[in-house]
Amino acid sequence: MTKRDYVVRQMAKTNKKNYENYVVTRLYHRINRDDIKFITQQYVNKPEGYALTDMYFPQLTLHIEIDEPFHEKQQFHDINRETDIIQATSHDILRIKISDDLPEINQQIDEVVNMILKRIEKSEVTGIWEPWDLDKEFNPEYYREKGYLDVSEQPAFRRIVDACNCLGQQYKAVQQAWFKSKIYPGHYLWFPKFYENEDWDNRISNDGKVIIERCKNPDHYEAWFNSIISDIAKRITFPRSIDNLGFRLYKFAGIFETDTEASSFEHGIVYRQTQDRLEIKAGNEDYSRTRQRRD
């Protein structure tokens, strides 16, 4: 995807929501930087529950909420267990109120624009600004160079093979969702699905820190349960999700370990996040020659 297609598609999500379209396009066009990323209609997890923010600037961990008069916030009819949800507890939220008066609306937007431009400028001065770069996003090499995955930065990959190779597996293609790590002793790479399917009924908590796994096949259930309950493997976990443009995402969720006390034969296995950061080991020196296809 090009930046053009990305930006236009994000704006298109505000179609039929006319005030949103006005505010989102004015914010974007007046910020007027092609190195800023934005996401419209992003699901977020806040202490009071799920919500949808109208515009999200991930580089600034800043959300914009548009308050429309007489506007019932939409029902979350399209949320499902695969919807990509962002942990937004430490993020900033700014509100823009749609009044009757266009200059008044514009003034609020322009204040937000100025604030954003100042924040970017400050980040540039202090050297922490990371320009939006489509080639880096979802790119295993980029994270290998960076040297770590941290849940707070929401690193993600488009394909299981990319996440695997970021962590030194050196695969060409994969057909599974569970791998013994070649680099981290005692660790596995895990790509769980959270939509209910024929074999599994898995769930993840709102804050992304607890996973419950349940095998649905009664013939295998007991064997599965017994093999896992004593499992001391550390699970480097990338839950599968679908982002707001409909693309698949494997977002790093941390390292999970079995919580044997919380697990039960009746309800399934409970895994708990024990680390939210993973240093990326250099691994095989030949790795850098194996370039990944970029989505």
Next chain:
Amino acid sequence: MTKRDYVVRQMAKTNKKNYENYVVTRLYHRINRDDIKFITQQYVNKPEGYALTDMYFPQLTLHIEIDEPFHEKQQFHDINRETDIIQATSHDILRIKISDDLPEINQQIDEVVNMILKRIEKSEVTGIWEPWDLDKEFNPEYYREKGYLDVSEQPAFRRIVDACNCLGQQYKAVQQAWFKSKIYPGHYLWFPKFYENEDWDNRISNDGKVIIERCKNPDHYEAWFNSIISDIAKRITFPRSIDNLGFRLYKFAGIFETDTEASSFEHGIVYRQTQDRLEIKAGNEDYSRTRQRRD
């Protein structure tokens, strides 16, 4: 309607047309003046036939066309005999090409923005800039103060009664479409409909200068034809149309007179535009006390 509602509705017409939405919103937000009016998807009459321009700035008689790759120009399925069509023969048309490269698209848009801002500035310096003012549009008093109606400026009213009172009729409400002028001797005010209905099948030429009128009632046809063919009345004409937001419009089309040679019993009466400008006479001095309701 407020400016907020007007602007948001015009932008909303570009919904589902994602590149159009991007270009139109960027142009508007970067021009960043609330005294500029724009119309999206305006039907225009050009020498080569009808067309739809993507964005039209009436104060500057400037149109923007957005050239999308592989984009078939839409069929004019919603055009009918009432669609408001602008005579654009002397207007400027600028094109913005949607390439793959977002900065390249932005650069083209920004050049147009700068050109527009310079034109406005020049108009301001020379005193001919007329800021977009919703209270003036369609307001009979505004045109009375201005002192004339000129087809090239596309003066229009929302209601027949407003056009009547602009020309000194002093009505409170009207139920008809044909009035003897109280101010202009030998003149009538005429508000023809161009959609085919039970009684009439009227047509107007593409350039707006020729009208053909046909009574559809066979019992009345001969009497009607004979009374009109010898008609020497001058018709101050406001064809009824529907603008691109779906509102009714009576736009001044000039003064029309019967063309007896071109008329025929078989095809109907032909009227031809003989003047495209009408000086507004002061009329009754009490007029100014009768304020019109503003739509």
